[in-house]
Amino acid sequence: MGKVVNGLSELRGIIEKEKAAGKKIVFGNGCFDIVHVGHVRYLAGAKELGDVLIVAVNDDLSVTGLGKRKEVVTPADERAEIIAALHSVDYVVLFGEPTVENLLRTLQPHIHAKGTDYTEDNVPERDIVLSYGGRVAIVGDPKDHSTRDIIKTIKNLQEK
Numbered sequence: 001m002g003k004v005v006n007g008l009s010e011l012r013g014i015i016e017k018e019k020a021a022g023k024k025i026v027f028g029n030g031c032f033d034i035v036h037v038g039h040v041r042y043l044a045g046a047k048e049l050g051d052v053l054i055v056a057v058n059d060d061l062s063v064t065g066l067g068k069r070k071e072v073v074t075p076a077d078e079r080a081e082i083i084a085a086l087h088s089v090d091y092v093v094l095f096g097e098p099t100v101e102n103l104l105r106t107l108q109p110h111i112h113a114k115g116t117d118y119t120e121d122n123v124p125e126r127d128i129v130l131s132y133g134g135r136v137a138i139v140g141d142p143k144d145h146s147t148r149d150i151i152k153t154i155k156n157l158q159e160k
Contacts, residue, residue, distance in 0.1 A: 002055075002084035004077075004092045008106060011054065011093050015107050024050035027109035029100045031058045032079045033072050038115070038141065040086065045139030046113035047088035055089050056103055059096040101128055108132045117143045 005011045015025055028046045032039055047053045059076045074082070076094050084092040095103060104112060104125055112129045116138055120126070123136045130136075 002086065002089035002092055004080045004084050007093065008103065011091060012106060014091060015054070015109070018052045023052050024111070025107070025109040026050035026053045026111045026113055027056070027100075027104065027107065028053065028113045029056040029058075031063045032083055033063060033074055035079075035082055038144065042113075042115045042140035043083070043086055044088045049111050049113060049137055049139065052090045053088055054091045054093065054107070054109065055083050056093050056095045056100050057083055059094045062096050062098060065098065099124060101125055104128050105132075109134060111135055111137050113137050113139050115140045115143065
């Protein structure tokens, strides 16, 4: 089971120790508002690429600020705890910025893993990762699952 860390400073110290021990660091990120099998497969695929998987979870304000929804279903601290409970995840950090660019620049993981809704060429943070010698990898199953679809299904349920 992973550990939720208290911010970038603590995480940076952990990563420095892991790198010094020769560990390959993989980084993933997402909102994870309603965790589904697509998330689990994405994170499992990311973990297969290295020794230590760090997952950055959007805080509540950054989820709503992304313009995807007016509100979150699951509060950020609970989402972080759920993601940390997955066996593939080693560390979780909440972040409130619109992108993970600052986290990537600071932590410089060996691999930045994204889901199959991206290609290696259209990952927004690609240039940053390549600039420090890292690589981008696409992992997980086809994008057949989404929180948006789950919410629509729930809204369409009718009580009998």
